[in-house]
Amino acid sequence: IRSIQKRSVDDAKMVEVLSVKLHCTVASRFAHTVMTSTALNKANSSQEIFFEVDLPKTAFITNFSMEIEGQIYVGVVNEKEQAKKQYEKAVSSGRTAGLVKASGRKMEKFSVSVNIAAKSNVTFILTYEELLQRKFGKYEILTRINPKQLVQNFQIVADIYEPQGIAFVDAHATFLTNELLPLVEKTVTDNKAHISFSPTLDQQRKCPECDGSLINGDFIIKYDVKRASSLGDIQIVNGYFVHFFAPPDLPRIRKNVVFVIDRSGSMAGPKMIQTRVAMESILSDVHPDDYFGIILFDRSIEPWKQSLTKATEENVDEAIKFVRQIYPRGTTNINDSVMKAIHMLQDDRRNKKLPERSVDMIILLTDGMPNEGESNLQRIQQNVCEAIGGNMTLFCLGFGDDVDYSFLDVMAKQNNGVARRIYEASDATLQLQGFYDEVASPLLSAVDLRYPDNAVDSLTPHHFSQLFNGSEIVVAGRLSENDMDNFLVEVFANGFEQDFQVQGEASVTDWDVIYPEKDYIFGDFTERLWAYLTIQQLLETSKSGPAEEKSNATAKALEMSLKYSFVTPLTSMVVTKPETEEGPSGPLIADKLTEEQRQQADKQGGIGATYLHSAPQSGYMTTAAAPHPTYFVDGD
Amino acid sequence: PHFMIELPEREDALCFNINESPGTIFNLVKDPSIGLLVNGQTIGDKMVAPDGKVNTYFGRLGVVHHSLGVRLEVTTEYINLFQDGQKVKLLWSDQASLKGPSVDLLLTKDRSVKVTLRDSVKFVILLHKVWKMHPYHQDYLGFYTLDSHLLSPSVHGLLGQFYHGIEFEVGDLRPGEVPEKPDATMYVKGHQLNVTRGWQRDFRKDLKRGKNVPCWFIHSNGTGLIDGSAEDYIVSGLF
Numbered sequence: 001i002r003s004i005q006k007r008s009v010d011d012a013k014m015v016e017v018l019s020v021k022l023h024c025t026v027a028s029r030f031a032h033t034v035m036t037s038t039a040l041n042k043a044n045s046s047q048e049i050f051f052e053v054d055l056p057k058t059a060f061i062t063n064f065s066m067e068i069e070g071q072i073y074v075g076v077v078n079e080k081e082q083a084k085k086q087y088e089k090a091v092s093s094g095r096t097a098g099l100v101k102a103s104g105r106k107m108e109k110f111s112v113s114v115n116i117a118a119k120s121n122v123t124f125i126l127t128y129e130e131l132l133q134r135k136f137g138k139y140e141i142l143t144r145i146n147p148k149q150l151v152q153n154f155q156i157v158a159d160i161y162e163p164q165g166i167a168f169v170d171a172h173a174t175f176l177t178n179e180l181l182p183l184v185e186k187t188v189t190d191n192k193a194h195i196s197f198s199p200t201l202d203q204q205r206k207c208p209e210c211d212g213s214l215i216n217g218d219f220i221i222k223y224d225v226k227r228a229s230s231l232g233d234i235q236i237v238n239g240y241f242v243h244f245f246a247p248p249d250l251p252r253i254r255k256n257v258v259f260v261i262d263r264s265g266s267m268a269g270p271k272m273i274q275t276r277v278a279m280e281s282i283l284s285d286v287h288p289d290d291y292f293g294i295i296l297f298d299r300s301i302e303p304w305k306q307s308l309t310k311a312t313e314e315n316v317d318e319a320i321k322f323v324r325q326i327y328p329r330g331t332t333n334i335n336d337s338v339m340k341a342i343h344m345l346q347d348d349r350r351n352k353k354l355p356e357r358s359v360d361m362i363i364l365l366t367d368g369m370p371n372e373g374e375s376n377l378q379r380i381q382q383n384v385c386e387a388i389g390g391n392m393t394l395f396c397l398g399f400g401d402d403v404d405y406s407f408l409d410v411m412a413k414q415n416n417g418v419a420r421r422i423y424e425a426s427d428a429t430l431q432l433q434g435f436y437d438e439v440a441s442p443l444l445s446a447v448d449l450r451y452p453d454n455a456v457d458s459l460t461p462h463h464f465s466q467l468f469n470g471s472e473i474v475v476a477g478r479l480s481e482n483d484m485d486n487f488l489v490e491v492f493a494n495g496f497e498q499d500f501q502v503q504g505e506a507s508v509t510d511w512d513v514i515y516p517e518k519d520y521i522f523g524d525f526t527e528r529l530w531a532y533l534t535i536q537q538l539l540e541t542s543k544s545g546p547a548e549e550k551s552n553a554t555a556k557a558l559e560m561s562l563k564y565s566f567v568t569p570l571t572s573m574v575v576t577k578p579e580t581e582e583g584p585s586g587p588l589i590a591d592k593l594t595e596e597q598r599q600q601a602d603k604q605g606g607i608g609a610t611y612l613h614s615a616p617q618s619g620y621m622t623t624a625a626a627p628h629p630t631y632f633v634d635g636d
Numbered sequence: 637p638h639f640m641i642e643l644p645e646r647e648d649a650l651c652f653n654i655n656e657s658p659g660t661i662f663n664l665v666k667d668p669s670i671g672l673l674v675n676g677q678t679i680g681d682k683m684v685a686p687d688g689k690v691n692t693y694f695g696r697l698g699v700v701h702h703s704l705g706v707r708l709e710v711t712t713e714y715i716n717l718f719q720d721g722q723k724v725k726l727l728w729s730d731q732a733s734l735k736g737p738s739v740d741l742l743l744t745k746d747r748s749v750k751v752t753l754r755d756s757v758k759f760v761i762l763l764h765k766v767w768k769m770h771p772y773h774q775d776y777l778g779f780y781t782l783d784s785h786l787l788s789p790s791v792h793g794l795l796g797q798f799y800h801g802i803e804f805e806v807g808d809l810r811p812g813e814v815p816e817k818p819d820a821t822m823y824v825k826g827h828q829l830n831v832t833r834g835w836q837r838d839f840r841k842d843l844k845r846g847k848n849v850p851c852w853f854i855h856s857n858g859t860g861l862i863d864g865s866a867e868d869y870i871v872s873g874l875f
Contacts, residue, residue, distance in 0.1 A: 016710070073867055099810045193848075265647070265846075265849065265850050266848075268835040268848040268849060268850035269835050269848035270848075273816040274815065276815070276816060277810040280749050298647070299647060324811065324815055325809060325811070325818055327809075327833040327850065328850040329648060329850055330646055330647035330648075331647065554733070629639070629641070629642055629643055629644065629645075630638070630641075630642040630644075630780065630781065630782075630797075630838070631639075631641050631642070631780075631781040631784070631795045631798055631799065631803070632639070632640050632642075632778060632779060632781060632795075632838065633637045633638065633640070633664065633694065633778065633779050633794070633795060634637065634638060634640075634764075634778030634779070634780075634836075634837065634838075634839055635637055635638065635677070635691070635693035635761065635764065635778065
């Protein structure tokens with residue numbers, strides 16, 4: 001919550017923040033957060049008051065409203081194109097509009113301002129929802145707080161309801177001092193947890209006489225649920241079901257990983273150093289049962305060895321010496337380097353050099369666009385996808401802002417993997433290591449979750465190439481019949497030494513019985529969870545799916561975003577601002593940025609405002625300028 | 637100042653530093669056949685930084701083209717262009733475009749001046765503005781050759797001697813003093829040099845941060861790579 005502030009310091013004293021409240025309710029990993037902030041304009045004239053909130057990138061805004069002098073102005077989710085027209089109309093008539101801006105790695109910023117009459121109150125209410133993702137064995141609820149001034153009534157409350165049972169809950173904040181620490185109250189029973197933090201005005205002060213607030217940073221709640229069943233947990237509520245699958249105590253399966261590392265000239269400097277350091281650490285962490293290979297590329301392709309090598313201590317030491325000697329040079333040939341990795345894995349499989357029960361993966365790290373060999377991005381994607389043929393997983397790491405993230409994102413998703421942006425910063429080494437840690441320990445491969453065909457429809461994806469240690473697979477669907485007596489669920493997968501196969505019957509979760517004192521959590525959350533997952537899947541298909549499915553997926557995702565009032569990359573939330581003494585105000589627009597738009601915004605200086613007017617990217621630069629020598633003298 | 641010779645066809649670059657006491661004037665380009673001279677005078681930091689490192693930069697550049705009758709002086713404050721007895725003075729805070737019979741000049745406010753000398757050379761000079769209150773550093777200049785193919789085979793100078801290419805080989809890559817900067821042996825101009833892989837910055841596209849260009853760094857003021865020694869390029873005046 002960056003909450004309410006005023007443009008000038010003097011005027012800011014004339015705005016009093018009466019309350020900032022954040023209430024997060026989590027029901028079976030689905031988090032519904034309501035942020036409410038009230039301010040009073042103490043001045044004798046009207047003032048523009050700002051409300052700024054950082055919310056998680058994975059969240060969708062579902063509602064925003066403002067209450068001014070008893071009048072409530074409610075946001076309406078519109079199709080983006082329609083909202084854009086409203087926005088442009090407002091701008092062309094000289095009126096201002098609010099925007100969501102790009103911000104940081106995990107968070108994005110929502111920012112609005114409104115003109116408030118003298119001696120009047122304004123209350124802003126923002127609601128957003130997200131499905132918490134399990135990483136490294138934990139779910140995380142992240143709230144960024146920076147109220148800019150002391151707040152009379154400051155409160156963070158989280159209620160977690162997990163019918164599976166709660167294994168642990170941790171709550172901490174980056175700004176907690178020894179004095180503030182006891183104010184974090186935590187009550188945990190078997191299947192629910194309540195966390196609250198509510199410092200008084202004096203407790204918020206940096207020092208007894210000053211107005212500065214200590215409350216500035218991240219408030220983080222981490223928790224996990226108990227896991228007893230190999231089948232996972234299936235919950236059926238109000239005609240929708242959700243299946244959380246992360247069986248306990250599974251041994252890891254062996255992996256065969258080829259690291260494809262860009263050493264082109266643009267990697268020179270800190271990026272290359274950080275890559276070397278990260279690779280040293282990653283190689284040290286490769287499990288001794290795993291096989292690995294390294295391919296360096298610029299215009300030429302240089303494999304460390306022609307086939308994969310078992311990660312024995314000696315081999316790892318030798319590989320570390322090899323990566324210490326990477327130095328940047330030349331241009332970028334992504335196509336041939338990834339193809340080399342694919343062929344290496346295929347050849348070793350064919351020659352039975354790799355364990356039969358093991359998973360194959362390629363981790364590509366690049367910082368630039370292909371400008372050597374095949375440089376047409378779609379053809380590279382096509383080549384890679386055809387060569388992989390669904391038999392291995394491709395992870396892509398885009399280092400810095402010069403790489404086309406959407407190219408990597410699509411290529412990874414077409415091959416069962418994910419792409420990740422690595423931000424150019426002092427912690428890039430940790431970002432690289434962190435990504436490897438996430439995918440380092442596959443527990444199952446070719447995971448297939450099956451449900452009775454006649455009982456469910458509209459299933460979210462239910463086939464996954466891997467389940468990684470510390471993560472969780474979530475599948476949701478709609479029930480097509482009310483008779484749940486024979487709702488048989490089966491899971492098939494490849495495990496460490498044998499096939500993994502479980503089956504069981506799901507039963508209806510009666511929340512009234514589990515939580516008798518709580519007759520209302522937050523509406524039909526299972527349906528919303530299903531809608532959230534379905535929209536995400538459709539958005540992915542609209543980017544990386546087969547051509548004929550793309551437009552259908554986009555249309556369906558838009559329809560569902562509108563139906564469930566989610567601000568997704570296809571929709572915008574429009575709030576009509578009240579009229580002021582100077583005349584009518586323009587609408588406020590809340591948008592959802594895609595990772596590509598965020599990257600674009602970062603390049604343009606961190607503000608995403610310009611993307612609304614930017615032309616869509618329809619093509620790619622595929623040719624590089626003819627090289628010519630350069631001679632210069634300058635200073636560092 | 638750091639010198640860089642980028643050779644895209646070899647996908648490689650060479651670089652070296654030259655550090656002499658502030659005030660020294662170096663010849664960067666000399667083409668006697670057309671009467672072209674580019675000289676640069678170094679400046680130092682305002683005072684010695686706590687780490688004791690003395691850095692020098694170019695603070696003043698002089699360009700003379702006798703055949704065209706052009707004389708250009710660029711400092712961190714102003715740009716003086718003399719042509720056929722006429723003088724034009726511009727400040728870095730100006731935005732200007734001059735087109736003459738012998739010279740074109742495009743000044744981008746507080747950033748760069750691009751100069752085209754008819755039928756000879758095209759170059760750009762960058763202004764690096766340093767915060768005025770900085771305790772040690774001050775504004776300085778960078779000189780980038782954009783096109784030199786019309787110069788004669790006799791062109792020389794610290795930069796000019798490389799305008800017609802350079803032959804070199806690098807081998808025997810081995811760990812260096814710093815893990816991220818391996819050493820190697822370079823064979824160039826009949827010498828065998830110990831060089832180090834590093835990088836230096838090209839500020840043309842990003843004046844603030846620059847773009848890292850990986851290069852083979854030649855130690856000791858470029859000794860072995862440049863003809864003679866750095867002292868041989870010291871001249872007495874800017875013009």
